[in-house]
Amino acid sequence: MTDCTFSKRERLHSKKLIKELFAKGSSFFLYPFKVIYLNQPNDATHRLLVSVSKKKLRRAVDRNYIKRRVKEAYRLNKYVLEERGVPKKLIALIYVSQDLMGYREIEPKLKKILHKIPEAKNPTNE
RNA sequence: GGUGCAGGCCGGUUUGUCGCUGCUCCCUGCUUUGUCGGGGAGAAGAGGAAAGUCCGGGCAACGCAGAGCGCCAUACUUCCUAACGGGAAGGUGCCUGCUUAGGAAUAGGCAGGCAACAGACAGUGCCACAGAAAAUAUACCGUCCUCGAGCCGGAAAUCGGUACUUGGAUAAGGGUGAAAUGGUGGAGUAAGAGCCCACCGGGUGAGGGGUGACCGUCACCGCAUGGCAAACCUUAUGGGUUGAAAGACCAAAUAGGCUCCGGUCCAAGGGCUGCUCGUCCAAUCCCGGUCAACGGGAAACCGGAGUGGGUAGGUCGUUUGAUCUUUUCUGUGAAGAAAAGGCUAGAUAAAUGACAAACACUUUGAAAAAAGUACAGAACCCGGCUUACAGGCCUGCACAUUUU
RNA sequence: GGUCCGUUCGUCUAGGGGUUAGGACGCAUCCCUUUCACGGAUGAAACACGGGUUCGAUUCCCGUACGGACUA
Numbered sequence: 001m002t003d004c005t006f007s008k009r010e011r012l013h014s015k016k017l018i019k020e021l022f023a024k025g026s027s028f029f030l031y032p033f034k035v036i037y038l039n040q041p042n043d044a045t046h047r048l049l050v051s052v053s054k055k056k057l058r059r060a061v062d063r064n065y066i067k068r069r070v071k072e073a074y075r076l077n078k079y080v081l082e083e084r085g086v087p088k089k090l091i092a093l094i095y096v097s098q099d100l101m102g103y104r105e106i107e108p109k110l111k112k113i114l115h116k117i118p119e120a121k122n123p124t125n126e
Numbered sequence: 127g128g129u130g131c132a133g134g135c136c137g138g139u140u141u142g143u144c145g146c147u148g149c150u151c152c153c154u155g156c157u158u159u160g161u162c163g164g165g166g167a168g169a170a171g172a173g174g175a176a177a178g179u180c181c182g183g184g185c186a187a188c189g190c191a192g193a194g195c196g197c198c199a200u201a202c203u204u205c206c207u208a209a210c211g212g213g214a215a216g217g218u219g220c221c222u223g224c225u226u227a228g229g230a231a232u233a234g235g236c237a238g239g240c241a242a243c244a245g246a247c248a249g250u251g252c253c254a255c256a257g258a259a260a261a262u263a264u265a266c267c268g269u270c271c272u273c274g275a276g277c278c279g280g281a282a283a284u285c286g287g288u289a290c291u292u293g294g295a296u297a298a299g300g301g302u303g304a305a306a307u308g309g310u311g312g313a314g315u316a317a318g319a320g321c322c323c324a325c326c327g328g329g330u331g332a333g334g335g336g337u338g339a340c341c342g343u344c345a346c347c348g349c350a351u352g353g354c355a356a357a358c359c360u361u362a363u364g365g366g367u368u369g370a371a372a373g374a375c376c377a378a379a380u381a382g383g384c385u386c387c388g389g390u391c392c393a394a395g396g397g398c399u400g401c402u403c404g405u406c407c408a409a410u411c412c413c414g415g416u417c418a419a420c421g422g423g424a425a426a427c428c429g430g431a432g433u434g435g436g437u438a439g440g441u442c443g444u445u446u447g448a449u450c451u452u453u454u455c456u457g458u459g460a461a462g463a464a465a466a467g468g469c470u471a472g473a474u475a476a477a478u479g480a481c482a483a484a485c486a487c488u489u490u491g492a493a494a495a496a497a498g499u500a501c502a503g504a505a506c507c508c509g510g511c512u513u514a515c516a517g518g519c520c521u522g523c524a525c526a527u528u529u530u
Numbered sequence: 531g532g533u534c535c536g537u538u539c540g541u542c543u544a545g546g547g548g549u550u551a552g553g554a555c556g557c558a559u560c561c562c563u564u565u566c567a568c569g570g571a572u573g574a575a576a577c578a579c580g581g582g583u584u585c586g587a588u589u590c591c592c593g594u595a596c597g598g599a600c601u602a
Contacts, residue, residue, distance in 0.1 A: 011476095050475095061503055063503095068480075069480070072479070076144080076480085
């Protein structure tokens with residue numbers, strides 16, 4: 001039985017960690033997302049941050065719409081990271097498109113992203 | 127029953143699987159018995175506008191002798207309200223439609239809509255172009271009478287006409303403008319004029335009705351004095367400032383602050399001089415001690431302990447409130463009062479979701495079916511306003527049509 | 531969440547009630563030149579939108595839309 005939860009502890013909300021992630025993290029683009037990640041081997045879980053810019057989507061309803069679908073897709077597919085044995089990471093997903101995308105489009109993109117995240121940028125961290 | 131307008135109300139439903147948030151209950155774990163961790167169950171979980179942030183208030187911190195100036199806001203009246211720039215009822219003016227009287231202008235009635243609707247003899251300012259003139263009682267043109275001297279007509283006259291001129295009377299006319307100094311008609315005159323008269327308009331006063339805005343009535347006055355205060359302004363009324371990122375509390379690591387305890391300092395060196403002596407400075411200073419040793423105190427540094435502020439982070443503020451629902455009563459109404467019952471989101475980079483199916487509604491279509499289901503997401507909380515909105519329901523008015 | 535400001539030719543801007551809305555760069559056409567550039571002449575081109583006040587609004591007032599700044 002895979003763990004399909006997405007509880008509070010799996011969200012990234014600490015200001016300090018966010019700052020660190022954006023300062024030191026590695027990144028790549030996979031439309032419609034920019035992905036930033038950073039190893040955090042001492043943590044119990046991966047932690048995720050979803051961001052949708054106010055400049056791209058003006059209305060709060062649309063921003064909620066995207067965030068909810070991204071979180072849902074992560075929740076249902078995060079077992080990919082566990083199976084691959086990727087060390088614990090901080091992950092930021094930044095939505096850069098100006099258009100609304102349905103769940104049908106977002107889910108495959110997110111799966112690709114989860115497969116693309118490298119296992120360890122620096123093995124000596126272990 | 128249909129269409130349009132106005133007002134009010136509602137704003138998709140059900141099931142399955144997987145999740146999120148806080149609450150209650152149960153089970154359980156422990157280096158930490160906790161406002162702790164894990165698991166399970168239950169019931170709950172976005173709006174009419176949650177939006178714009180245009181007003182008003184609660185709440186909080188800071189400030190505050192009293193008064194004035196300045197700044198900002200508001201502006202017919204009365205009322206509602208915690209308060210308001212909001213709302214209710216009413217007044218006045220304007221507009222639209224219908225209707226009555228009338229030949230018409232116009233007047234009255236009904237219905238609806240709109241109004242930043244205090245003040246323009248407190249002051250300052252502006253009024254382009256056009257026009258004689260744009261705010262000042264008056265110039266110019268013009269009209270009329272008259273003095274004079276011409277010219278023309280005429281046989282002539284104290285005749286007639288004509289342009290000029292002296293002295294007066296006027297404000298009718300000047301057609302331009304957004305706006306022109308009461309309007310229309312008559313009488314009157316040399317020509318004219320509220321100079322006089324009728325009606326309309328305006329002003330003043332008295333008395334009456336109304337809480338009041340204001341409305342009738344009567345009398346008098348022939349009555350020059352524009353518009354713009356969403357120009358400055360005047361008057362009246364109100365406003366202390368800043369906003370939950372307010373504010374209160376708990377508080378790690380690191381660095382630094384303060385307090386206490388312990389320890390460390392023993393003449394190396396430099397200047398004056400050619401050199402020595404001497405002398406001065408000096409590795410901190412002060413006191414006791416002739417000096418030195420030594421002792422005490424302070425400072426500095428090192429180590430340790432404690433402590434206040436305070437950062438990350440957390441808790442409160444924070445959801446029981448000018449609260450909601452129902453009924454009754456008061457009031458034209460906004461609204462108020464009483465009784466009974468209810469607890470109805472509390473997140474914190476931010477939950478209220480995702481997927482699937484069925485139903486409902488709308489449009490297209492003969493049907494099958496297809497497409498669509500708005501505007502939009504709480505962020506301390508309320509009262510309003512404004513703006514957006516698929517579709518549906520109710521009430522009133524108007525219109526045409528159908529049936530009886 | 532709160533506070534404040536702006537919107538004028540394609541771009542940067544002036545004008546803050548009065549009738550042709552000005553300038554610079556750019557653009558188009560013509561002249562100059564063997565040609566291009568420079569220079570000269572001419573022209574096209576704008577008051578965000580909807581109401582209101584006023585005789586008259588780009589200007590004043592209200593609302594809407596869009597854009598921007600500040601604030602931990």
